[in-house]
Amino acid sequence: MNTGNSCKQSHLRDRLHFFQAKFKLGLISLSHRIVGLFTWLQVAVTLRAFPVVSATSHEPVSADAPLKILVIKLDTLGDVVMVLPLLSALHQRLPHAEITLAVHPSFVSFFQKISAVRVIGIPTDCSKFFRPIALPLRHYQFAKSHLQQEAYDFCLIPRLDTDHEYAVPLAYFSRAKRRISFSEHSEKRKSHLNMGFDRLLTDAILPKDVLHEVQRNLTLLNAMGLQTDSASLQFDFSKGLPRQAVQFAQKHLPEPAPAYVAICPTSGHSSLKQWGVKKIAAVAAELAAQGRTIVLLGSASDAALGDAIEASLPAGCVINLIGKTSLDQILAVLMRCAVFLGNDAGPMHLASLVNTPTVAVFGSSCSHRFGPWAESSQVLAGVPECSPCSNHAAGRCRICLHRDTVCMQMVSVNETVRAVRQFLPLYTPPAASGALGNAGLKA
Numbered sequence: 001m002n003t004g005n006s007c008k009q010s011h012l013r014d015r016l017h018f019f020q021a022k023f024k025l026g027l028i029s030l031s032h033r034i035v036g037l038f039t040w041l042q043v044a045v046t047l048r049a050f051p052v053v054s055a056t057s058h059e060p061v062s063a064d065a066p067l068k069i070l071v072i073k074l075d076t077l078g079d080v081v082m083v084l085p086l087l088s089a090l091h092q093r094l095p096h097a098e099i100t101l102a103v104h105p106s107f108v109s110f111f112q113k114i115s116a117v118r119v120i121g122i123p124t125d126c127s128k129f130f131r132p133i134a135l136p137l138r139h140y141q142f143a144k145s146h147l148q149q150e151a152y153d154f155c156l157i158p159r160l161d162t163d164h165e166y167a168v169p170l171a172y173f174s175r176a177k178r179r180i181s182f183s184e185h186s187e188k189r190k191s192h193l194n195m196g197f198d199r200l201l202t203d204a205i206l207p208k209d210v211l212h213e214v215q216r217n218l219t220l221l222n223a224m225g226l227q228t229d230s231a232s233l234q235f236d237f238s239k240g241l242p243r244q245a246v247q248f249a250q251k252h253l254p255e256p257a258p259a260y261v262a263i264c265p266t267s268g269h270s271s272l273k274q275w276g277v278k279k280i281a282a283v284a285a286e287l288a289a290q291g292r293t294i295v296l297l298g299s300a301s302d303a304a305l306g307d308a309i310e311a312s313l314p315a316g317c318v319i320n321l322i323g324k325t326s327l328d329q330i331l332a333v334l335m336r337c338a339v340f341l342g343n344d345a346g347p348m349h350l351a352s353l354v355n356t357p358t359v360a361v362f363g364s365s366c367s368h369r370f371g372p373w374a375e376s377s378q379v380l381a382g383v384p385e386c387s388p389c390s391n392h393a394a395g396r397c398r399i400c401l402h403r404d405t406v407c408m409q410m411v412s413v414n415e416t417v418r419a420v421r422q423f424l425p426l427y428t429p430p431a432a433s434g435a436l437g438n439a440g441l442k443a
Contacts, residue, residue, distance in 0.1 A: 029192070032189060032193050033192050035192070035193055036192040036194070037195065039132060039193065039194060039195050039196055039197070040195040040196040042132070043169075043199055043200060046136075046169065046172065046200070047199060047200075050140075050172075050173070052172060053177075054177060054178065054179070055153075055178045058202075058223075058225075059225065060224070060225025061094065061224055063093060063094060063095070063096075065094065065096065065097070066097065066098070067096075067098070067153045067154065068097070068098045068100075068150060068151065068153050068154075069090060069094070069098070069099045069100070069153065069154045069155075070100050070102065070147070070152045070155040070171070070174060070176055071083065071087065071090075071099065071101050071102065071117075071155075071156045071158070072102045072122075072155065072156070072167040072170060072171055073101065073102065073103055073157075073158060073159070073167075074102065074104055074124050074167050074170075075104075075159065075165065076346065077107065077327070077346030077349070077350075078344075078345060078348070078349040078370070079159075079213070080104075080111070081346065081349040081350060081352075081353055082213045082214050082217065082349055083101075083158050083217055084114075084115065084235040085214050085217070085218065085235055086156075086158060086217040086220065086221075087099060087101065087115060087117055087235075088235050089218055089221060089226075089228070090221070091117070093221070093226050093227075094226075099117040099118065100117065100119075100120060100150070100152075101115065101117050101118070101119045101120070102120050102121075102122050102170075103119060103120075103121060103122070104123070105121030105123055106121075107121075107327075108121040110326070110327040113241070113242050113245075113328050114235075114328060114331070120146070122139075122142055122170070123138070124165045126138075131166075135165065135166040135169075136166050139166055139169055139170040139173055140173045142170070142173075143173035143174045143175075144173070147170075147175075148173075148174060148175050151175075152174055152175075152176035152177070153176065153177050153178065154177070154178050154179075154180065154224060155171040155174055155176035155178070155179045155180070156180050156181070157171055157179070157180070158181070158216075158217040158220055159182065160182045160186050160187065160213070160216055160369075161186075161187055161189075162187065162189050162190040162193050163190070163193075163194050163197065164193075167181075168181060168194070168197045168200050168201065169197075171200070171201070172200040177202075178203065178224075179200065179202050179203070180201065180202065180203040180205070180223045180224070181201055181204065181220075182204070182205050182206075182207060183198055183204040183205060183206040184196070184197045184198050184204070185198075185206060186206060186207055203223045205219070205220070205223060207219075210368050210369065211369070212371065212373060213369050213370060214373050216369070235353050241328055241331060242328055244329075245328040245331065246332045248325070248329045248332060248333075249329065249332035249333045249335065249336050250336070252319055252321065252333070253295065253319065253333060253336040253337070255293070257337060257338045258338045258424060259292065259293050259338075260292070260293050260294075260295050260319075260336060260337040260338060261287050261292045261293070261294055261295065261337060261338060261339055261340075261341065261424075262295045262296075262297055262334055262337040262339070262340045262342075262347075263280060263295070263296055263309070263340075263342065264296070264298050264302075264340070264342035264343070264345065264347040264348065265277060265280050265298060265305040265306065265342070265343075266298045266299065266301075266302040266305065266342075266343065266345050267345055275343055275363075275408050275411065276408070276409075277305055277308050277309060279413050279416070280341075281308065281309045281313070283413055283417055283420065284309055284313055284318075285312065286413070286417045287417065287420060287421075288313055288314065288317040288318075292317075292424075293317055293319060294313065294317060294318045294319070295318075295319045295333060295337060296310065296318060296320045296321060297321055297322060297325065297330055297333065297334075297347050298322040298323065299322070300322070300323035301323075302322050302323070305322075306320050321333065327350070330347060330350055331354055334347075334350060334351050334354050335354050335356065337356055338357070338423065338424050339356065339357045339359065339420055339423040339424060340356050340357070340358045341359045341360075341361075341416070341420055342358075342359075342361070343361055343362075344360060344361075344362055344365045344367075344371075348360050348372055349372075351372065351374060352374040352377065355374050355375055356374060357374060357377060358372035358376075358377040358378075359377070359378050359380065359416065359419045359420050359423070360377070360378075360379050360380070361380050361408065361411050361416065362379050362380070362381040363382045363408040363410070363411070364408065367379040367381050376423055378419045378422075378423075381411070382408060382411055
């Protein structure tokens with residue numbers, strides 16, 4: 001009798017949570033429409049008050065042309081990392097072009113170290129309430145002071161989802177002759193919040209197929225008249241990693257690569273993408289019992305997660321580097337690991353960037369768009385009816401309709417251990433393969 005009442009109460013709590021979540025989503029949708037109307041008025045005023053001369057010809061560009069190209073990517077780490085193959089493709093197809101990458105100031109140093117393009121930082125920190133007013137004004141001032149005199153021929157904004165950082169207005173204020181991005185109608189949420197943004201572009205591309213974001217970004221080259229059929233999904237590391245980063249990795253991970261399994265417990269900016277510390281710790285314990293050393297990676301804000309995992313494992317089988325590494329040091333560490341395990345977050349994309357075999361746990365975000373793209377990788381995903389992978393109407397969930405993230409709980413410890421183990425014998429130690437040597441050293 002008590003069991004029946006308990007089940008009934010649990011069912012009622014589930015239904016109550018479901019309706020509360022639906023109500024919140026309805027209010028959010030309404031607020032988005034209101035912001036969208038304000039944005040549309042902003043765009044109308046911008047077009048009238050700040051007219052820009054755009055290119056009237058969309059002829060294919062010549063490979064020998066000394067073009068000036070601005071790529072704006074003001075998003076989080078993982079999103080920016082997925083743009084790097086696009087930069088490599090641009091450099092390969094237009095070797096005489098001068099390419100500038102605009103990112104958040106916190107990433108400038110990192111991308112200057114690993115890429116051959118000019119990198120500039122554009123602040124976007126602003127409260128959500130004042131963002132629709134403050135960011136466009138700040139972008140106008142920045143563009144007037146730093147971008148307009150550059151006379152860019154092209155400006156690419158590789159952002160399919162909602163443009164929360166107002167990169168499209170920034171592109172317009174830069175006065176680039178051609179401004180290429182994905183249409184405001186690419187996604188329902190974007191069509192509300194970014195209403196009118198297509199009018200600020202010369203080329204508003206409406207996607208038709210579901211592609212990984214790395215592949216999607218490369219399609220911007222088509223609008224420039226460049227071929228993408230042979231474009232590589234990997235990044236050109238010819239510039240190499242800083243010597244200090246490589247030495248850091250060699251010091252902390254002195255053994256051959258098969259000895260190490262990198263794990264990052266963070267879920268980035270969304271708790272809905274968190275698989276769970278207990279499950280991650282269970283996988284780590286299984287791998288440690290097989291003689292593997294666990295290397296924990298993450299930012300300082302993930303310290304509590306790392307401490308909980310480390311405390312659950314025998315002494316001597318964990319190297320806890322959470323909060324102790326720069327981004328280039330993380331890359332060097334990943335190059336010395338046999339496999340990486342993590343959620344949909346920046347470190348997972350860094351692992352793909354250096355082609356480290358990757359196992360990624362997905363559920364509340366679409367693995368088809370945001371999954372690992374390393375040559376050897378596997379996605380473990382729970383796909384209930386509400387999952388973004390079920391209908392691709394949205395790239396990720398922002399509010400869960402369930403009390404627990406059902407999609408993440410559908411992924412078991414045993415299948416995760418099996419997925420990681422399958423890559424361990426496939427990886428050749430860097431000392432034998434020259435992985436670090438290929439990346440190069442920089443004084």
